[in-house]
Amino acid sequence: MGEADSTTKVFTLRILNFHVRGGGDSIRHSLGAPELGPCSDGAAVNNIKQGPKAIARPLDLHSRSPKEVELVYLLLRIALAYKDHLESDSMADAAGGEPPKISKRAAEKEAKKAAARAAKAAHAAKPKSDAPKAPADPNANFKQGWLRGVYNEKPVKDVHTRFPPEPNGYLHIGHAKAITVNFGFAKAYGGKCNLRFDDTNPAKEEERYFTSIKEMVSWLGFSPAKITYSSDNFDELYRLAEELIKKDKAYVCHCTAEEVNKGRGGAEHGPRSVCKHWSRPTEESLEEFRAMRDGKYEAGEAVLRMKQYLGTKPEEYAIAEEDSAEVKKSKKELKTLAENPAMWDVSAYRIKKENYHHRTGDKWRIYPTYEFTHCLCDSFEGITHSLCTVEFETLRPAYNWLLEALDHKIPGSEEKGPMQREYGRLNVEGTILSKRRIQMLVEGATIGSKAATDDAEELADAVDEVKLAEAGDDNPVENAAAAKTTGGTGRTIPPVVRDWDDPRLFTLVAIRRRGVPPGALKKFVLDLGVTKAGADTKLHILDASIRTYLERTVPRLLLVLDPIKVIIDNVPDDFVEELEVPFDPKDAAKGTHKIPFTKTIYIDRDDFREVDNPDFFRLAPGKSVGLLYVPHPLFCESFTKGPDGRVAEIRAKYGEDQPAGKARIHWVGESAAHKTPVRAEARIFNPLFKNPRPNELDWKNGGYYDNINPESEIVYPNAMIESGFHEIKQKAPWPKEEGEAEGTTGNYSVRFQGLRTAFFCLDKEATDDKIILNRIVSLKEDTGKK
Numbered sequence: 001m002g003e004a005d006s007t008t009k010v011f012t013l014r015i016l017n018f019h020v021r022g023g024g025d026s027i028r029h030s031l032g033a034p035e036l037g038p039c040s041d042g043a044a045v046n047n048i049k050q051g052p053k054a055i056a057r058p059l060d061l062h063s064r065s066p067k068e069v070e071l072v073y074l075l076l077r078i079a080l081a082y083k084d085h086l087e088s089d090s091m092a093d094a095a096g097g098e099p100p101k102i103s104k105r106a107a108e109k110e111a112k113k114a115a116a117r118a119a120k121a122a123h124a125a126k127p128k129s130d131a132p133k134a135p136a137d138p139n140a141n142f143k144q145g146w147l148r149g150v151y152n153e154k155p156v157k158d159v160h161t162r163f164p165p166e167p168n169g170y171l172h173i174g175h176a177k178a179i180t181v182n183f184g185f186a187k188a189y190g191g192k193c194n195l196r197f198d199d200t201n202p203a204k205e206e207e208r209y210f211t212s213i214k215e216m217v218s219w220l221g222f223s224p225a226k227i228t229y230s231s232d233n234f235d236e237l238y239r240l241a242e243e244l245i246k247k248d249k250a251y252v253c254h255c256t257a258e259e260v261n262k263g264r265g266g267a268e269h270g271p272r273s274v275c276k277h278w279s280r281p282t283e284e285s286l287e288e289f290r291a292m293r294d295g296k297y298e299a300g301e302a303v304l305r306m307k308q309y310l311g312t313k314p315e316e317y318a319i320a321e322e323d324s325a326e327v328k329k330s331k332k333e334l335k336t337l338a339e340n341p342a343m344w345d346v347s348a349y350r351i352k353k354e355n356y357h358h359r360t361g362d363k364w365r366i367y368p369t370y371e372f373t374h375c376l377c378d379s380f381e382g383i384t385h386s387l388c389t390v391e392f393e394t395l396r397p398a399y400n401w402l403l404e405a406l407d408h409k410i411p412g413s414e415e416k417g418p419m420q421r422e423y424g425r426l427n428v429e430g431t432i433l434s435k436r437r438i439q440m441l442v443e444g445a446t447i448g449s450k451a452a453t454d455d456a457e458e459l460a461d462a463v464d465e466v467k468l469a470e471a472g473d474d475n476p477v478e479n480a481a482a483a484k485t486t487g488g489t490g491r492t493i494p495p496v497v498r499d500w501d502d503p504r505l506f507t508l509v510a511i512r513r514r515g516v517p518p519g520a521l522k523k524f525v526l527d528l529g530v531t532k533a534g535a536d537t538k539l540h541i542l543d544a545s546i547r548t549y550l551e552r553t554v555p556r557l558l559l560v561l562d563p564i565k566v567i568i569d570n571v572p573d574d575f576v577e578e579l580e581v582p583f584d585p586k587d588a589a590k591g592t593h594k595i596p597f598t599k600t601i602y603i604d605r606d607d608f609r610e611v612d613n614p615d616f617f618r619l620a621p622g623k624s625v626g627l628l629y630v631p632h633p634l635f636c637e638s639f640t641k642g643p644d645g646r647v648a649e650i651r652a653k654y655g656e657d658q659p660a661g662k663a664r665i666h667w668v669g670e671s672a673a674h675k676t677p678v679r680a681e682a683r684i685f686n687p688l689f690k691n692p693r694p695n696e697l698d699w700k701n702g703g704y705y706d707n708i709n710p711e712s713e714i715v716y717p718n719a720m721i722e723s724g725f726h727e728i729k730q731k732a733p734w735p736k737e738e739g740e741a742e743g744t745t746g747n748y749s750v751r752f753q754g755l756r757t758a759f760f761c762l763d764k765e766a767t768d769d770k771i772i773l774n775r776i777v778s779l780k781e782d783t784g785k786k
């Protein structure tokens with residue numbers, strides 16, 4: 001654990017990712033006032049040096065037993081945690097000079113709490129504690145592990161990736177991974193990444209989706225090398241479809257969806273079989289394909305199918321004893337291909353009933369499928385590494401099959417054309433990502449209507465990017481089945497959230513509006529790791545990750561959610577004490593600002609009790625409390641209630657002659673000259689559903705509505721912020737974030753920590769006259785206890 005350098009007589013110990021150093025062979029260390037400073041090796045670690053008041057016994061660690069060294073670690077942990085604690089509550093000499101007047105008992109209690117926190121942190125940090133120092137290379141995540149392996153499989157100089165969303169909805173948290181992986185991979189290997197709109201489904205595309213997708217990519221801090229559209233390739237794709245027919249690798253089929261399903265075999269249908277169109281002459285297919293294009297058929301009457309492996313008979317890959325090892329191997333390969341449903345002659349082109357396309361207008365009645373379009377567009381754009389989620393792994397043979405059939409790839413080689421590789425999806429338990437379900441939350445629903453009951457696409461929706469099977473929106477069989485299973489009660493359910501960007505949702509626009517910094521989201525994705533395995537996690541892990549990120553980055557302010565007025569009787573009416581307070585006690589670079597401590601102040605209702613209790617350490621009649629940054633205690637003499645029965649006003653005394661308090665609370669002073677308090681509406685968000693797994697609720701019959709958490713949004717209409725808010729608002733984004741530093745930023749980039757309260761940002765509905773705040777995340781994980 002520890003290492004000693006006998007030449008320099010300086011030893012370095014790694015504890016909780018802190019480097020602890022001491023001079024000489026001994027460390028003298030004060031529990032009361034350890035100092036933190038930059039480590040000499042420049043890494044992002046903290047030093048704990050000798051304290052000015054060395055109350056602890058000097059220790060010579062070289063001559064101590066491992067047990068004793070362990071004990072020193074423990075003490076240092078406590079000291080560090082205690083220091084953190086002091087700083088986070090901004091108790092350290094904020095008012096300048098005067099040490100806080102805090103009772104011994106409170107200090108002991110705090111030390112105890114700090115120790116518990118340290119033990120918890122030590123536990124949490126354990127798996128990481130032996131890992132090398134946090135790498136300085138921002139691309140490090142991409143240069144190791146699974147992603148490195150993908151690069152090594154095809155170590156080209158000009159890496160080219162793409163992020164290919166369908167422009168038929170808002171991106172969600174799962175896409176944050178796709179964006180981070182594709183853009184980040186290209187960046188790490190000195191390459192580039194395109195943003196490709198996979199716009200081959202005319203009915204579902206809307207301009208707002210294109211705009212939003214572009215915005216989200218840039219908000220996350222990435223700039224596409226090029227913005228492309230699959231539809232730009234419609235002419236070339238059509239030409240290649242004809243070429244495929246001419247090579248007898250595609251045929252026009254007129255079977256119904258039911259007949260097609262039957263041909264795919266299975267328990268009900270027996271062995272797989274081809275239809276009568278499979279063997280039609282290529283000239284005939286060509287003629288029919290042109291007829292499809294020219295309007296001879298209605299949607300569903302004809303489809304161009306790729307001639308993959310549906311026609312392969314089991315006897316072709318039945319292994320015989322006399323087969324050579326080589327034959328056996330190739331038969332095995334054939335079996336794998338022939339038994340993959342993605343290879344059962346899936347469609348390449350279909351007729352669209354609603355054929356108007358936002359870019360090509362009425363030019364086309366037929367549109368290529370994902371399976372036909374995706375790999376070819378990758379190839380047209382010179383994509384080297386086509387990265388997608390594992391759901392597409394079974395589609396990889398089809399991806400390669402088409403490229404090889406059209407000479408865009410060499411069989412069995414990754415030398416030419418794009419290479420598809422798959423990483424695990426990001427799943428955050430408790431998030432609703434299905435477009436249809438979010439739509440029900442945004443717009444409301446009528447049970448029994450198509451919108452509420454058509455679940456044919458539900459699963460497909462939840463899967464990133466595109467549908468897995470060719471059975472899509474046009475599949476009458478599935479739609480009919482879905483309609484049959486619902487009772488149709490006619491119940492009307494109202495909207496549950498404001499819009500697609502309601503901060504309780506997990507679309508990227510919602511996450512942004514809630515105030516989550518883009519860097520926090522990217523870090524969350526990368527910390528979970530990018531491998532073939534899915535990244536399954538829970539909401540509280542996401543919150544913890546955001547909290548840690550904000551803790552390190554945003555400025556602190558005093559904010560009172562539910563104010564009670566406090567009048568200090570023993571100071572003159574015009575009493576003002578200007579206090580210089582830091583924006584971040586842990587980061588001097590953020591600077592300081594002045595706040596007025598005045599005769600009238602406001603404290604949070606939670607910090608006052610009408611009837612005192614020995615276990616209560618904050619303000620109550622006949623009791624004192626400390627105020628953050630303020631040198632002397634505040635003593636409560638009396639209080640009065642308003643007509644609503646709630647405490648309306650507290651009368652108090654202030655000064656060094658008042659009894660000491662046992663804790664410090666936050667407050668906001670009243671001073672017109674300082675433009676304080678800043679009045680605000682604060683919205684506190686909690687999970688939208690009571691059930692932690694809302695996807696398991698009954699979405700067909702409206703059961704989801706009965707599970708809505710009545711406390712998913714709690715509004716504090718009279719919140720107050722100190723005057724530092726003006727400066728924070730003006731400086732936002734502060735700190736400057738990739739993606740927010742340049743270009744347009746919105747209210748969401750005005751972020752701060754309300755001391756002892758929560759992290760907040762300015763909501764998009766806020767104006768200069770009406771401040772509205774969103775709680776980004778609480779300061780601590782909500783354990784459900786009050």
Ligand SMILES: [Zn+2]
Binds near residue numbers: 254277
């Ligand atoms: Zn057919």
